[in-house]
Amino acid sequence: MKARRNKKQVPSFRKLLKTSKVKLENKLKNKQFKQQSTLKKYRKEQRKLRQAVKDAVSKKPIPLEDPKEKRPGKRIEREEEEEEEALPLDMMDEDDLQLMKDLGQRASFLTRDLSSSEPVHARKRKHEHVIDKYEKIPRTLQTAPEKELIHLLPIKDKSGIIPQTREKPVIDSNQDEEDQEEMEPEEEIIEEPIKELTLEEHLIERKKKLQEKKMRIAALASAILSDPESNIKKLKELRSMLMEQDPDVAVTVRKLVIVSLMELFKDITPSYKIRPLTEAEKSTKIRKETQKLREFEEGLVSQYKFYLENLEQIVKDWKQRKLKKSNVVSLKAYKGLAEVAVKSLCELLVALPHFNFHNNIIVLIVPLMNDMSKLVSEMCCEAVKKLFKQDKLGQASLGVIKVISGFVKGRNYEVRPEMLKTFLCLRIKEVEVKKDTEDINKQKKFMTFKEKRKTLSRMQRKWKKAEEKLERELREAEASESTEKKLKLHTETLNIVFVTYFRILKKAQRSPLLPAVLEGLAKFAHLINVEFFDDLLVVLHSLIESGDLSYQESLHCVQTAFHVLSGQGDVLNIDPMKFYTHLYKTLFKLHAGATNEGVEIVLQCLDVMLTKRRKQVSQQRALAFIKRLCTLALHVLPNSSIGILATNRILMHTFPKTDLLLDNESQGSGVFLPELDEPEYCNAQNTALWELHALRRHYHPIVQRFAAHLIAGAPSEGSEALKPELSRRSPAELFEAYSMAAMTFNPPVESSNSKRKDKVLQGDSFLSEEISQLIKRHCSEVATQSPLDFTKYLETSH
Numbered sequence: 001m002k003a004r005r006n007k008k009q010v011p012s013f014r015k016l017l018k019t020s021k022v023k024l025e026n027k028l029k030n031k032q033f034k035q036q037s038t039l040k041k042y043r044k045e046q047r048k049l050r051q052a053v054k055d056a057v058s059k060k061p062i063p064l065e066d067p068k069e070k071r072p073g074k075r076i077e078r079e080e081e082e083e084e085e086a087l088p089l090d091m092m093d094e095d096d097l098q099l100m101k102d103l104g105q106r107a108s109f110l111t112r113d114l115s116s117s118e119p120v121h122a123r124k125r126k127h128e129h130v131i132d133k134y135e136k137i138p139r140t141l142q143t144a145p146e147k148e149l150i151h152l153l154p155i156k157d158k159s160g161i162i163p164q165t166r167e168k169p170v171i172d173s174n175q176d177e178e179d180q181e182e183m184e185p186e187e188e189i190i191e192e193p194i195k196e197l198t199l200e201e202h203l204i205e206r207k208k209k210l211q212e213k214k215m216r217i218a219a220l221a222s223a224i225l226s227d228p229e230s231n232i233k234k235l236k237e238l239r240s241m242l243m244e245q246d247p248d249v250a251v252t253v254r255k256l257v258i259v260s261l262m263e264l265f266k267d268i269t270p271s272y273k274i275r276p277l278t279e280a281e282k283s284t285k286i287r288k289e290t291q292k293l294r295e296f297e298e299g300l301v302s303q304y305k306f307y308l309e310n311l312e313q314i315v316k317d318w319k320q321r322k323l324k325k326s327n328v329v330s331l332k333a334y335k336g337l338a339e340v341a342v343k344s345l346c347e348l349l350v351a352l353p354h355f356n357f358h359n360n361i362i363v364l365i366v367p368l369m370n371d372m373s374k375l376v377s378e379m380c381c382e383a384v385k386k387l388f389k390q391d392k393l394g395q396a397s398l399g400v401i402k403v404i405s406g407f408v409k410g411r412n413y414e415v416r417p418e419m420l421k422t423f424l425c426l427r428i429k430e431v432e433v434k435k436d437t438e439d440i441n442k443q444k445k446f447m448t449f450k451e452k453r454k455t456l457s458r459m460q461r462k463w464k465k466a467e468e469k470l471e472r473e474l475r476e477a478e479a480s481e482s483t484e485k486k487l488k489l490h491t492e493t494l495n496i497v498f499v500t501y502f503r504i505l506k507k508a509q510r511s512p513l514l515p516a517v518l519e520g521l522a523k524f525a526h527l528i529n530v531e532f533f534d535d536l537l538v539v540l541h542s543l544i545e546s547g548d549l550s551y552q553e554s555l556h557c558v559q560t561a562f563h564v565l566s567g568q569g570d571v572l573n574i575d576p577m578k579f580y581t582h583l584y585k586t587l588f589k590l591h592a593g594a595t596n597e598g599v600e601i602v603l604q605c606l607d608v609m610l611t612k613r614r615k616q617v618s619q620q621r622a623l624a625f626i627k628r629l630c631t632l633a634l635h636v637l638p639n640s641s642i643g644i645l646a647t648n649r650i651l652m653h654t655f656p657k658t659d660l661l662l663d664n665e666s667q668g669s670g671v672f673l674p675e676l677d678e679p680e681y682c683n684a685q686n687t688a689l690w691e692l693h694a695l696r697r698h699y700h701p702i703v704q705r706f707a708a709h710l711i712a713g714a715p716s717e718g719s720e721a722l723k724p725e726l727s728r729r730s731p732a733e734l735f736e737a738y739s740m741a742a743m744t745f746n747p748p749v750e751s752s753n754s755k756r757k758d759k760v761l762q763g764d765s766f767l768s769e770e771i772s773q774l775i776k777r778h779c780s781e782v783a784t785q786s787p788l789d790f791t792k793y794l795e796t797s798h
Contacts, residue, residue, distance in 0.1 A: 039161070042160050043163075046162070149165040150166045152166055205248070209248060209249050210252060210253070213253045213256070216241070217256055217257060220237060221260050224268065225264065225267060228268040228296065232296050232299040232300060232303070235264070235300075235303040239257070239303060239307055241253060241257045242310050244257075251333045251336065258337075258344050262344040265304055266347070266351045269304075269355050271354065273354060273356055274297045274355075277294070304355075304356065308345075308360060308361065308364075311344060312364055314338055317334060318334045318335060319338075335373075339379075342365075342368060342379055342380065345361055346365065346379050346380060346383035349365055349384075349387060350386050353391065353395075359399055365383065366407050369381050369416065369419050370419060377416060377418065378418075381418045384404075384422045385425040387400065388400070391427065392427065393489065394428075394486060394489035394490050397493055401423075404419060405496050408500060409503065413503075413504055414511075415513070417512055417513050420513055420516035423497055423520050424523055426493065428490045428493065428524065430487065430490070431494055494527055497520065498524070498528065501517045501520055501521055505517060509548070515550075515552065518553060519556055521556075521560040521563075522559040522560040523563075525560050526566060528564060533564055536560075536564060537574070541578060541579070551586065551589050551598060552595075552601065555586075555598060555601040555602060555605060556601065558583050558605050559605050559608065561576055561579050562608040562609050562613070563608060566608055566612055580679060584625065584677065584679045587628055588632065590632060591636060592636050596637050599636060599643060600732060600736075603643050606625070606731075607647075610625060611650060611654055619655060619657055620684065622651060622654075622655040623658055624680070624682050626658055626689070627661065627672075630644075630645075630648060630689050630692060630695075631691055632644060633695060633703075634694060634695065638700040638702070639738040641695065641700070642700075642702050642703060642706060643731040643732065643735035645707065645710060646706065646730075646734050647731045648710060649722075650731070652714045661685075661687065662688070662689060670686055672684060672687035689711075692707045693707075693711070701747065706722075
């Protein structure tokens with residue numbers, strides 16, 4: 001069929017612009033519909049033609065002489081017909097096609113339907129009933145099964161597209177059985193018994209497999225690192241190795257793949273968060289480079305997401321003690337696999353706080369901080385501490401604090417203290433205060449045109465304009481976040497921290513979390529709002545008086561109270577005498593044993609209570625603390641003695657009149673009462689620091705040096721002055737520097753190598769002359785050997 005030529009002119013571009021979009025779509029649909037209807041008509045005509053040929057061939061006269069051979073012959077003819085029918089009409093010669101048409105019009109009485117009285121060549125009437133038409137068709141029994149057709153690719157010629165089919169080959173069941181019988185002995189021959197390997201051979205085989213897997217991982221990883229944008233699809237191939245099924249190397253290979261993927265993501269991940277594209281962005285045309293970058297980003301995000309899901313599933317399976325159906329990894333090996341997965345999550349938490357799914361990692365890590373496994377718990381806590389220390393802006397820290405606070409509340413405060421101790425690593429030094437909000441980050445104001453015109457010349461205005469333009473550009477290009485945003489995040493973070501602390505103080509005072517809470521309050525107390533000071537001091541004092549706290553916890557309470565008062569609490573007229581009394585009373589609980597570590601907290605407390613509040617401290621109180629501290633220095637470890645003596649040196653400089661303790665003459669009335677627990681009324685001015693003379697003969701040289709320095713009045717110059725490395729350090733630093741926790745002595749003990757060698761007495765010098773002569777005589781005698789004869793002792797038998 002020849003396609004009709006479209007005589008219509010092609011519309012111009014201007015006309016097309018005026019044409020509506022709906023009209024163009026309708027035109028396209030009409031055109032497609034016409035093409036489909038033309039193709040249907042052509043197929044219908046071809047079907048009718050084939051049917052006519054089939055009818056003509058089926059009505060071929062059959063001889064009557066041999067009726068017995070009717071069926072086999074008919075079957076052969078039908079097979080030939082079907083083979084002919086399988087050929088398309090356009091592949092037949094024109095002569096054969098014409099012969100088929102003529103044969104259809106020749107009809108003898110044998111091919112006629114005898115029940116019909118119509119002529120042979122009568123045309124079919126349209127009103128003929130469908131059932132009558134069906135009844136007139138000669139019935140043939142299906143001696144052969146229907147053959148299935150396989151649809152092939154169509155053939156296209158001048159007339160159009162012609163569909164092609166082929167018969168599906170039918171295999172006899174008998175032949176199948178024979179083939180199976182033939183194959184069975186072959187299979188029996190192929191199947192050989194599996195050779196059992198020895199332990200050594202098995203280890204060699206495992207080593208070989210493992211080396212192959214390592215090389216494969218290394219090849220994929222190096223290909224991705226060399227060109228991440230082009231080889232991003234290889235991440236999927238590497239991630240598929242997490243499902244390694246070989247039981248010999250499954251655990252090791254999975255661990256290697258987890259670590260390799262973690263390092264890859266740390267290296268190829270961009271320094272910004274990838275957001276999903278909008279519909280408008282997807283529809284716009286872009287350059288090849290941009291399209292390549294988008295494909296890389298989409299692939300990276302999807303593979304990163306799947307990787308995190310795999311790690312989460314590994315941890316969940318280990319927590320729920322689940323085994324997969326394949327049983328490739330044993331339950332015991334799952335613990336090691338889960339530990340590697342947790343380690344990778346911790347690394348990603350710290351390395352990629354800016355990237356996608358960081359909040360999902362936080363939600364996974366926080367519950368593991370309270371895990372029963374000490375190793376997993378420590379890994380997660382250390383990762384969170386590291387994140388807090390390196391987070392300058394505070395966005396990631398805020399996310400972690402929110403999840404931890406909710407988790408602690410949900411567990412009814414029954415969590416590990418290490419979770420709350422991570423709060424101490426927060427980098428929060430200042431927060432927003434309502435009254436000073438406007439003064440936190442004052443924007444630099446540029447001069448208006450009128451101001452410039454009044455004060456500056458034309459050339460100066462030109463330079464000023466260029467300078468302001470440059471400053472604006474620098475401000476826009478600056479990568480660091482504004483101080484205002486940073487303060488806002490820090491304020492929100494600290495609010496959540498204090499809410500958690502106050503809840504524990506209120507509801508769980510006997511909880512093991514209390515020391516961590518008090519330590520945290522002591523660090524951040526200067527940032528608490530003034531409105532809470534009175535209530536907080538009352539709570540802290542009630543905790544001390546309850547007697548339920550350990551000595552270290554009570555010291556934390558004292559430290560917190562004075563940190564509160566040293567910050568914004570300076571404006572409040574509060575005298576915390578009860579906290580001074582408590583510390584003075586409990587100082588003698590420190591000793592060289594288990595409580596020696598508490599000296600560090602005491603040194604911090606003394607610094608806040610006496611040195612920083614010097615204007616609120618009386619001379620009597622300072623004298624009492626100096627005397628008691630010198631007594632305490634006698635029965636603690638050397639590093640504690642050094643820290644205490646350094647504190648006394650600072651107090652003697654802060655309160656100059658305390659040098660009267662270095663004089664034997666009593667000042668005023670009364671007698672010193674060392675057993676009295678009130679520092680104001682113990683008459684410390686009537687005593688002397690005789691302990692310093694005992695400490696001057698201490699075995700530690702630094703203690704001796706400090707004692708001699710204090711006896712001389714703690715001078716800053718002269719022979720008794722301290723060296724700069726001792727005088728410039730704080731008491732807490734000296735306590736740490738001379739600690740004996742590592743079982744070492746600082747400074748090291750000198751070895752005594754005496755040059756004079758004493759005369760060593762030999763062995764003979766210890767013997768008397770008579771004994772030595774006797775020994776010589778016995779040694780000089782010649783031993784005579786006589787033959788041994790035992791026969792004389794035997795009785796002769798008769």
